[in-house]
Amino acid sequence: xxxxxxxxxxxxxxxxxxxxxxxxxxxxxxxxxxxxxxxxxxxxxxxxxxxxxxxxxxxxxxxxxxxxxxxxxxxxxxxxxxxxxxxxxxxxxxxxxxxxxxxxxxxxxxxxxxxxxxxxxxxx
Amino acid sequence: xxxxxxxxxxxxxxxxxxxxxxxxxxxxxxxxxxxxxxxxxxxxxxxxxxxxxxxxxxxxxxxxxxxxxxxxxxxxxxxxxxxxxxxxxxxxxxxxxxxxxxxxxxx
Numbered sequence: 001x002x003x004x005x006x007x008x009x010x011x012x013x014x015x016x017x018x019x020x021x022x023x024x025x026x027x028x029x030x031x032x033x034x035x036x037x038x039x040x041x042x043x044x045x046x047x048x049x050x051x052x053x054x055x056x057x058x059x060x061x062x063x064x065x066x067x068x069x070x071x072x073x074x075x076x077x078x079x080x081x082x083x084x085x086x087x088x089x090x091x092x093x094x095x096x097x098x099x100x101x102x103x104x105x106x107x108x109x110x111x112x113x114x115x116x117x118x119x120x121x122x123x124x
Numbered sequence: 125x126x127x128x129x130x131x132x133x134x135x136x137x138x139x140x141x142x143x144x145x146x147x148x149x150x151x152x153x154x155x156x157x158x159x160x161x162x163x164x165x166x167x168x169x170x171x172x173x174x175x176x177x178x179x180x181x182x183x184x185x186x187x188x189x190x191x192x193x194x195x196x197x198x199x200x201x202x203x204x205x206x207x208x209x210x211x212x213x214x215x216x217x218x219x220x221x222x223x224x225x226x227x228x229x230x231x
Contacts, residue, residue, distance in 0.1 A: 047222070061219050
């Protein structure tokens with residue numbers, strides 16, 4: 001069974017940093033692209049970043065470009081999101097999500113598994 | 125960026141009703157359109173991919189249709205467990221974008 005477990009969320013002051021981790025199990029992690037998707041309290045879903053299976057292709061939303069860095073360690077079955085220069089508007093639940101690998105366009109695929117999410121709160 | 129617009133934003137319905145939610149893309153996305161269901165406090169769940177393909181394990185009362193810019197999600201006979209928020213998402217090009225969501229409530 002596929003499991004994605006996020007960790008690393010918490011309360012941080014504006015301008016601060018956090019590193020989110022996602023531990024994957026139940027599938028061959030190195031075969032799948034991964035995403036981070038966030039959801040601000042009471043709001044909709046916002047894609048944050050994508051990374052291909054071998055880290056060759058990496059993409060960011062404009063809202064986080066230059067501040068966030070996605071990475072993965074296939075040997076450790078882990079996905080990461082380094083978040084720097086955090087802003088109040090980055091407050092959200094951050095989901096680790098697996099790209100299905102089916103019916104993809106330009107590396108984008110439906111998301112077939114999601115973690116339970118980790119809450120990041122940016123506040124003074 | 126491709127904008128995804130869902131309608132309605134909220135909807136009240138009863139168990140057994142047939143419900144349709146629409147999603148419109150600001151430019152053609154072929155059929156790279158996916159639908160997700162999200163319940164409060166939970167992660168989203170993939171229902172439909174490629175506009176009309178039912179994800180494994182999803183009940184057949186869910187169906188999707190459309191191509192190009194206009195898409196629909198239909199629930200043929202609402203069950204109590206279907207009351208949730210539904211999101212469309214385009215996976216045609218970066219940045220991936222979601223609709224604003226449709227909240228389906230019990231009448």
